[in-house]
Amino acid sequence: DAGITQSPRHKVTETGTPVTLRCHQTENHRYMYWYRQDPGHGLRLIHYSYGVKDTDKGEVSDGYSVSRSKTEDFLLTLESATSSQTSVYFCAISEQESTGELFFGEGSRLTVL
Amino acid sequence: SQQGEEDPQALSIQEGENATMNCSYKTSINNLQWYRQNSGRGLVHLILIRSNEREKHSGRLRVTLDTSKKSSSLLITASRAADTASYFCATPNAGNMLTFGGGTRLMVKP
Numbered sequence: 410d411a412g413i414t415q416s417p418r419h420k421v422t423e424t425g426t427p428v429t430l431r432c433h434q435t436e437n438h439r440y441m442y443w444y445r446q447d448p449g450h451g452l453r454l455i456h457y458s459y460g461v462k463d464t465d466k467g468e469v470s471d472g473y474s475v476s477r478s479k480t481e482d483f484l485l486t487l488e489s490a491t492s493s494q495t496s497v498y499f500c501a502i503s504e505q506e507s508t509g510e511l512f513f514g515e516g517s518r519l520t521v522l
Numbered sequence: 523s524q525q526g527e528e529d530p531q532a533l534s535i536q537e538g539e540n541a542t543m544n545c546s547y548k549t550s551i552n553n554l555q556w557y558r559q560n561s562g563r564g565l566v567h568l569i570l571i572r573s574n575e576r577e578k579h580s581g582r583l584r585v586t587l588d589t590s591k592k593s594s595s596l597l598i599t600a601s602r603a604a605d606t607a608s609y610f611c612a613t614p615n616a617g618n619m620l621t622f623g624g625g626t627r628l629m630v631k632p
Binding site for chain 1: 562566
């Protein structure tokens with residue numbers, strides 16, 4: 410299994426509070442991604458990174474920010490969580506861009522009350 | 523918006539039968555990938571087929587790609603209860619990032 414660890418795995422928080430999800434990889438892959446998975450929507454890309462300090466927006470980036478200060482860590486921050494951000498968040502990594510296989514973490518289930 | 527869409531949304535079969543899932547996409551692609559997700563777990567890569575390939579096999583999996591129809595199919599032969607999972611197709615979008623369809627939920631009954 411690819412070395413990807415997401416933390417926390419489960420979190421319940423209240424509307425308006427900040428939340429940070431962490432993705433840690435031991436594979437030294439260049440690309441890292443954050444997706445959210447919701448019923449009826451499949452997986453949607455939030456943000457991605459193509460190197461240290463190099464990030465870009467995905468399909469559903471509003472309300473989210475990311476940071477990548479080290480190759481192995483990719484942080485997803487919800488500055489002020491809303492109920493619409495209740496979801497399961499998946500981190501993924503790949504060696505190549507669109508032609509590369511994605512390796513996924515086990516997911517972080519976030520509930521915003 | 524989603525690039526790929528799977529059909530059917532749900533499929534229930536008996537063990538030993540074959541399962542076929544389809545994926546349609548909107549724009550030209552250089553590759554298409556299939557992933558599997560067991561309940562409560564992350565996605566796992568199954569197979570990648572390039573735009574210049576028409577068919578690819580991996581064990582009990584057979585994937586076809588028809589670029590003229592912008593569609594792909596995933597066939598699982600001689601299904602087992604352990605194949606119960608959701609299956610997703612993924613294609614690169616205009617920004618070259620992989621986008622996923624809504625998935626097909628496969629139930630294989632023992």
